[in-house]
Amino acid sequence: MLDTLPLSRKQLRSVVQASARINLWHGAVRSGKTIASLLAWLLAVAEAPPSGLIIVVGRSLQTIERNVFEPLQDPALFGPVAAQVRHTRGATTAAVLGRTVHLIGAADARAEGRLRGLTASLAYVDELTLLPEAFFVQLLARLSVPGARALATTNPDSPRHWAKVGYLDRAHELDLRAWHFRLDDNPSLSPAYVAALAAEYVGLWRRRMIDGAWVVAEGAIYDMWDEQQHVVDELPAMRRYWVGCDYGTSNPFAALLLGLGNDDRLYVVGEWRHDARAAHRQLTDAQYSARLRAWLGEQGIVPEWTFVDPSAASFITQLWADGHPGVARANNDVLDGIRSTATALDSGLLRIHRSCAGLLGELPGYGWDAAASEKGEDRPLKRDDHSVDALRYAMHSTRHAWHHLLPRGGECGA
Template identity: 75%
Template sequence: MLDLDALPLSRKQLRSIGRATARINLWHGSVRSGKTIASLLAFVIAVATAGPSGLIIICGRSLQTIERNVFEPLQDTALFGPLAKHVQHTRGATTATILGRTVHLVGAADTRAEGRLRGLTAQLAYVDEATLIPEGFWTQLLARLSVPGARLYATTNPDSPRHWLKVGYLDRAHELNLRAWHFKLADNPSLSAEYVADLTAEYVGLWRRRMIDGAWCVAEGAIYDMWDESRHVVTELPAMRRHWCGIDYGTTNPFSAVLLGEGVDDRLYVCAEWRHDSRTTHRSMTDAQYSRAVRKWLDTLGITPEWTFIDPSAASFSTQMWQDGHPGLARATNDVVDGIRSVAALLAADRLLVHASCAGLLDELPGYSWDPKATDRGEDAPLKIDDHSADATRYVVHSTAHEWRHLLTAPAKEAAAT
């Protein structure tokens, strides 16, 4: 049923599959390096040979990521050949069938997920994106793997070198019943040179070192270390194809709205900004007043954004905007580190420029920095100081990533200013 020689596998992938017999088996390294396929094949082989006692579990940050990262590849006949038809899963279900065995799917977005494992006895577990699950969940999962010969299979991209998975497990591999394999982008021979170039363009700085080079490195210093006012600030704007708006809500903290435009020159522009700081003006505003102020600002600009992405924690303000008839409202995508990466990739490629009138954003960007206390804990987080326009920009940029990602590799065009 499963002929490894018939699959397009590298020597490193085959070697890791054959040696994945430890209690903990961990594949780590860059994106698209072949680690997921190798780990899934090793896991499926273990499912095929496992005895009847104990549960089989697949874990990930959410059910959706498990479906995307585990079951979509397993059901791809181009990747897994005849094996794919022996993998059954209905989207949204919390169980699946692999080679006739029932497999339980567990999302682990926060520490509360640990309770889902209590009382279980498992013989096999697969963990997708291990650095994104809580340490307590991982520890509880290992405790549940109590059947003789039980094994855990896991994949991850690199994170901070102080992350609990690195410090507590990878760095202690010689002390534990653990085997680990480090993959780089070059370890996947099936990728075309064009694809590798496109992928590399999407990652800069910290993310390139982690996701392309596969290195565990610290997030420290300035977040947008590629920021350069002489490169990124403009006094004139080209004609725009469309606009979007991002809003970071504040009452005691500043409220910031930014307008993002896609220029006819295939660049993105932070075209305008509206801010209110109750601490400096000594005047607080209600949700209704903020809503009217944003509408007036946009009307003055003569622009109706296709979408307005609102701080997802600002539920009452979102309701007020909806009641006031603002079109195209949506909760902003608030994956902080991924959003920062999106902004950084555009800045590094000179595809995100800021109009000189956006004083708040221009004040914040140079000092927008990683929090050293979070770094010491093995976490990536920005300092929550003077970040309101930066957050609004992150909201609108990352929430529209599917609309502009192609611009990172498209040739830039010249355009007359308006």
């Protein structure tokens, strides 16, 4: 295996030294930490005592299959050893080097119960920071066979995350070894790919995912926002349209029309908002549906898709009943949605028309919740966020349609 993989000195050193009770590979995305950890884990499986279970843990069975078993079964990575890794998609067990391996998804605190009563000799943990702390504590308690080990990988998170405070920062007190990886620690990446990946991460995510730093979310979320750069008075011809809707009854309702211009840029073309408090009048779902459709009709636009706050089930049902085309529940992954929007703004791909007053008023003040950051959580302040949420819905739900337009290491166009 060592002859098959092009490993850096840091990767090789981590494989050889992974003999502590807790072994942690952390750092930038695509920095080579996963391949090194998997190689160390295969060697650990070959040496594992016959007593005690061998466990692989991840946020879900699907992420375990994608992040662990797909690479392990790739002969281009692991050569002939890949043939000794057998797993059927959807199964909760696998065979690795002749040993039975148990797969456990741990999406929430209830998963802790799946470990009760187990005795384990070896565990591999994929994306440690995404797991509940109580689950990891219980997992370590189950590693009770003499010489038992846990091998874990993770991208960095908040410096107050439990994995950082409770384990990495206490490495000198624990039987723990850790290796930090930067993007340039992976010898198999081409310079062009490194430049492309670096262009896709900005702000907080650049420091975490490219530099591999455990940094706190603080200040403005869209700190790259520049009204002179991002606001336009004129629009080019558009070839595609989508709508993002943030539903509100007592809070403002916001709908944004996102267009893909013939110049290969994204534009927030227009905005429709209803603030029940300012107007002293709440609207029903049927009235919202009628006004949204009338607003689009005035512009002669039929969007390909209308992405709606997924919690607004009654409004989605109303749109379907009214025959509004292309209604879909928006992708509401908050942090990934913020990252998609930030990447488009930072790269120069996204512009906003000056008529979108609600959005332009919210963007500069959209910030991280300092109280949440103190607890190790990344969470936006829930204040003046209606149009920015509608923007996030539209941007992240259409990422597949515009991701290829991102520049590779530079500004988007002139």
